[in-house]
Amino acid sequence: MRSPGVVALAVIDGMPIxxxxxxxxxxxxxxxxxxxxxxxxxxxxxxPVRTRHGFALTPAYGLDALVSADTVVVPAxxxxxxDGDARLDPELLDALRAAHERGARMLSLCTGAFxxxxxxxxxxxxxxxxxxxxDLLRARHxxxxxxxxxxxxxxxxxxxxxxxxxxxxxxxxxxxxDLGWEVANQVARRLVVQxxxxxxxxxxxxxxxxxxxxxxxxxxxxxxxxxxxxPLTVAELARQAGLSPRTLARRFHEATGTTPLRxxxxxxxxxxxxxxxxxxxxxDRVGEECGLGSAGNxxxxxxxxxxxxxxxxxxxxxxxxxxx
Numbered sequence: 001m002r003s004p005g006v007v008a009l010a011v012i013d014g015m016p017i018x019x020x021x022x023x024x025x026x027x028x029x030x031x032x033x034x035x036x037x038x039x040x041x042x043x044x045x046x047x048p049v050r051t052r053h054g055f056a057l058t059p060a061y062g063l064d065a066l067v068s069a070d071t072v073v074v075p076a077x078x079x080x081x082x083d084g085d086a087r088l089d090p091e092l093l094d095a096l097r098a099a100h101e102r103g104a105r106m107l108s109l110c111t112g113a114f115x116x117x118x119x120x121x122x123x124x125x126x127x128x129x130x131x132x133x134x135d136l137l138r139a140r141h142x143x144x145x146x147x148x149x150x151x152x153x154x155x156x157x158x159x160x161x162x163x164x165x166x167x168x169x170x171x172x173x174x175x176x177x178d179l180g181w182e183v184a185n186q187v188a189r190r191l192v193v194q195x196x197x198x199x200x201x202x203x204x205x206x207x208x209x210x211x212x213x214x215x216x217x218x219x220x221x222x223x224x225x226x227x228x229x230x231p232l233t234v235a236e237l238a239r240q241a242g243l244s245p246r247t248l249a250r251r252f253h254e255a256t257g258t259t260p261l262r263x264x265x266x267x268x269x270x271x272x273x274x275x276x277x278x279x280x281x282x283x284d285r286v287g288e289e290c291g292l293g294s295a296g297n298x299x300x301x302x303x304x305x306x307x308x309x310x311x312x313x314x315x316x317x318x319x320x321x322x323x324x
């Protein structure tokens with residue numbers, strides 16, 4: 001079997017340890033009974049570092065190991081580099097550029113995408129990161145096409161993952177590409193995770209609450225939220241608010257940032273998610289209770305918005321499952 005090659009892991013002072021451990025577990029733990037040879041992992045840093053929680057590390061390789069590797073992985077960055085004003089080491093950025101120019105496959109996990117973007121490697125590319133940071137990535141690097149809905153993006157020689165455990169999804173995807181489905185499935189079984197999760201980040205994003213500006217629409221929003229099972233119309237909402245439909249639409253947009261019907265649809269989906277998580281109601285009853293009608297109609301809208309079916313969502317998030 002052809003060697004899957006050298007994986008260089010970029011380690012930065014203050015990094016969270018979770019994503020580091022994902023890389024070490026998937027690429028650094030030899031599984032020669034599944035594939036021989038396995039990956040060769042080379043942790044690389046400019047010098048000794050400490051993780052976010054104070055573990056002292058002395059990577060065996062310097063940043064030059066990134067340049068000579070077949071695959072380079074940048075895990076989640078320290079918070080100061082994402083939310084603060086800290087700047088990444090220019091030597092690290094130069095090493096990432098040199099590795100890419102040499103032909104290395106580049107991976108980022110979670111907010112590691114900010115490092116690839118800072119190096120200019122994501123310009124004109126589609127990429128993702130943790131859903132809580134996708135807007136920030138888009139604002140800071142407008143030339144990057146940010147997809148907030150997926151678990152990972154495979155753009156050929158550059159691959160990026162969403163937040164936290166989505167890094168594991170991406171690493172399994174790489175193993176699947178390099179060594180085949182059977183090996184990846186066996187690795188997933190040993191890690192006690194799904195070999196391939198359905199859907200994307202959308203199923204993990206909290207449904208946004210409507211913002212208000214003190215314009216007096218809060219009572220109307222509460223009234224409508226308590227009647228989601230009914231086929232509410234804009235005209236009915238306007239009557240309840242004592243406004244014309246046109247005035248309601250204007251004030252609604254000012255208060256919530258969207259239209260009355262779009263707001264209603266978002267609230268119905270949020271209610272459906274709540275019922276799927278916290279009750280054992282049949283899916284058709286969930287559809288009726290949230291105002292989305294039949295099970296088929298609920299499934300259609302749920303897949304479009306969340307990326308998985310109602311049944312798959314319940315399987316992942318039902319409170320009795322989470323308590324086990």
